[in-house]
Amino acid sequence: MIDRQDAAHLMVAAARGHLSGSRPYYFTSANGDVIAQTRVNAETAGLFREADQIFADGQPLVFASRLLCRVQLPERVATTDLFHDVARLAEREGTTFYLLGSTEAENRSAVAGMRARYPGLRIVGNCHGYLAGEALEKKLDEINALAPDILWLGLGVPREQIFVRDFASRLSNVGVIKTSGGLFDHLAGKVRRAPLWVQKAGFEWLWRVLMEPRRLFWRYFTTSPQAIYAILRYSK
Structure with a gap:
């Protein structure tokens, strides 16, 4: 059970301690949607069990741990915040990044923004997340040759977990995925992120639904009851 700063230090240390030629460390995150998916899908649950570290990316999980668990989560470790914590450390430590995922336009825009915000950050490469066949094979070889310390993989659940299962062994020069x-x-x-008070109150999910109702309403309507049941049933 670690907070965001400890999570950032853990990622950089794991990348530094990775032995070239071995499988990258696999770090992932869980929120209510993930809990719902892993409850109803055994294959997805297995993909998460393979992780070396799972961060709690959901304020409701923090609240539930304080009410229901013997060991409490110190705070939410949201990937959108964790990235910046790790980037600041990486500037000082010389840790290298590769950004793989999203559309070509959004990926390119994200990289440009991060180069401007963190001029000392070494982003050794980037690519959108819609590759298959020979193009994917070539990209895997390219990433492995560039040997980034941390590969940020933004494909969505469970595509990114399946990617790790299928291709992590091909990326033996990568420190952490x-x-x-x-x-x-x-x-x-x-x-756009929810205001900080909305995040701390545990309602960022509602903010997201209001921002993208057509895409997210049905998803949260169907998964939230599953997540609540699982949290109440299995918390210790």
Whole structure:
């Protein structure tokens, strides 16, 4: 159970401690939607069990841990915040990034924004997340040759977890793979974060539904009851 700053230090240390030629460390995150998906889909649950580290990316999970669990989560570790914590450390430590995911336009915009915000950050490469066949094979070889310390992988659940299962062994020069969901859309400014008070109150999910009702309403309407049941049933 670690907070955001400890999570950032852990990622940089894991990348530094990775042995070239071995499988990258696999870090991912869980929120209510993930809990709902893993409850109803055994394959997805198995993909998450393979992770070396799972961060709690959901304020309701923090609240639930304080009410229901013997060990409490110190705070939410949202990937959209964690990225900046790690980027600041990476500037000082020389840790390198590769950003893989989202559309070509959003990925490019995210990288441009991060180069401007963190001029000392070494982003050794980037690519959109819609590759298949020979193009994907070539991209895997390219990423491995560039040997980034941290690969930020934004494909969404469970595509990014499936990617790790299928291709992590091909990326033995990568230190850490961090699954990132919609991170690049946030970095590019396409999706606006909820105000801080909304985040702390645990209602960022509602903010997202109001921002994208057609895409997210049915998803949260169907998954939220599953997540609530799982949290109440299995918290210790």
